[in-house]
Amino acid sequence: MALKLVFTEYFDITETKMEQHGALNICLNADLPLFIDPFLLFASDKKEYKIQHDKIVNHLISLKEIAKNDGDNANLSLFKFPEIKQNWLGLCKYGNNGKGLGVKFAKDIISAFNGFYSNFGSETVSDTSHIEKLTLVGSGVGKDFISDFSTNLMFEFLLEYTESFAKKYLKPHQIKTFSVRCVYDEDLMVWKPREFELPFFFLEENGDFILLTPMDILTKDEAFICHNDLVGNFRNVANSIGNYSLRESVNAYFQKTLPVLPKKKDIELAVSKTINQYPEILDYYIRKKELEKDKSKKISSEKLDQLKNELIKTLGDFTKIILEESEFFNTRPTSYDESLKRANYLKDVIENNDGYRVFYHKGKAIASEDTVQRIFRLTWYATPFDVNAEVNNGRGPADYKISHGSGDSTIVEFKLAKSTSLKKNLENQTVIYKKASKSINDIKVILCYTKFEIGKVNRILKKIDQEGAENIVIIDASPKVSASVAG
Structure with a gap:
């Protein structure tokens, strides 16, 4: 019995073809612990990626307006997003079923838009808005939201990306037409279906479609803009504030909040209190990350290479050694x-x-x-x-x-x-x-x-x-x- 654990093995194609398309050679047995980082869309020189970043941010801004106008009476279904399991990315060690963004997320983000993040979309310090901002302090919106939300808003683009690969490299019996809800109608506020010719589990009865993702928008572990990075570099962020008065106030408040010999948890608490006192710090942090956007691509590439060597290649090599029979x-x-x-x-x-x-x-x-x-x-x-x-x-x-x-x-x-x-x-x-x-x-x-x-x-x-x-x-x-x- 031949084990067909990764995409290239299942479809009997070379890894070179995946590389030419820029797609990740996914495992079809379990999720790979990788995530879409929307900052990589922003940092890219590719026009199509920048369009997707704007699409993600604009949809979030429209949700913010609904949340502010309707409050607790807002239609929760508009704020819920299923996990798109067909990309085989996430945390499942066997299979690809995740939780997605459900009722709790919907309520948390409505609350966040009516509270600490009420200015989302109207920032003046950074070049543009970034959805990662919503995860920087305790709003209840976790980091999983970044990838799940981004994938949902990029769904149509990813389906087109996968379809173009399938038509170019796969055999007719390996492709099937699927109707997928991926197009958002802004007037009706509903997701509409569109048909795509996609790779699917052709060796199985009623096999599901498979979604490919470009490698250069993926990251492992944390996004480039994240809470841990903000805490770890808080002093540098504070010192980068151009407004002298604000910079001095932030540093003085932060120092006053710290105990004499602070531990890690003391620093995290002091950062949180300082941000609540001076929320504009987040925009200066994001601006600092925007100026380092070239670094984001290098870090992501290194993390991806590491995972490919440590896990994807390891799984493939192991099956070649002995598991094929x-x-x-x-x-x-x-x-x-x-x-x-x-x-x-x-x-x-x-x-x-x-x-x-x-x-x-x-x-x-x-x-x-x-x-x-x-x-x-x-x-x-x-x-x-x-x-x-x-x-x-x-x-x-x-x-x-x-x-x-x-x-x-x-x-x-x-x-x-x-x-x-x-x-x-x-x-x-x-x-x-x-x-x-x-x-x-x-x-x-x-x-x-x-x-x-x-x-x-x-x-x-x-x-x-x-x-x-x-x-x-x-x-x-x-x-x-x-x-x-x-x-």
Whole structure:
């Protein structure tokens, strides 16, 4: 059975074609942790991107007018936006179903437009308005809003972008016509459908369409304009204020609010209080970021390259090594036996089939716990078992819960040996999850990058009387010397 985990594999095309179109080679098994950053639209030299940025901002300004005019009586449906799952970007480690922007977001943003952000769209310090502004202080509007809202407003553009790729590079049987609601009628205030010829899951019955996204508008983690960056650079922002009187007032107020030996939380509180006293600071911060727009493209490119090396390439390389043909797709023992077998299978691939190589880039160890978790999920391709990632059983999220019916479940936890909390986690974590979920089995998988880390783990296991335990799988991902070199 061939594993077709990424777009190029599924559609049997070269990565060069994706690169020529500028599109991200998405994973079709789980979301990639990437997001659209609207500041990259603003910072781009491409006219079509600038048009999209203006479209996003103008729609938000129109919503602000509705919020101010109608207040609590505003039509909430106008302020709700579903997650567009077909782009396969977001936080889901398996699948692509997210929450989107629902009722809570609608109420929060209506409140924000009638409060702290009532001047949105009428700024004079910055070149233009930026939707990221709404996430800079505690308005209840979270950073997830940036990508979800932007994707919804760019939906028609992304569909056109994907359609042009499909018509140029894909075969007729790989394309299907879909009617998609993506065109906003400003007079009727409704979203209207439009037809597109799009790539789809042609190997599946009633397969959904797939949406491609340009790489140069994507970022990993934080947007270029964000709360953490504002807090971290607050003194520089304050000192950049051209108005002497305002600059002195801001610095004096901020300094007065800080304790003698401030901790991180003290600084965050002082920043928040100062912004509430002098809200125009946000516009000076945004103006400072506008002047650094060339830096935004470089940072985004570096983050994307990092993710491509650490995750996308790792997933592809791993499947090429051994998962393309696997006996595990046909086995059906208990959840514990199956989970243990697959954990040991992962260990064998990494230790004995050069699988360790995918965890290194230019000699540097790159895989995080998240990377190993995603790779482990691939070993459950086409399985009858229910595999839930980060299931919350009342005591915080476990990495995986594998189950087959209500009476057969196993929890699998992944850790890096270098973790400073490894001993504590080995002693307590899975036990807590078991009690909360009534799971009868548990397995711990520990990835070691050096012989020293292997020794550290063995010492910990000996100390807690778990040495040689069947359900603790230690994976040696240290670089191996080939037989020819050793000889």
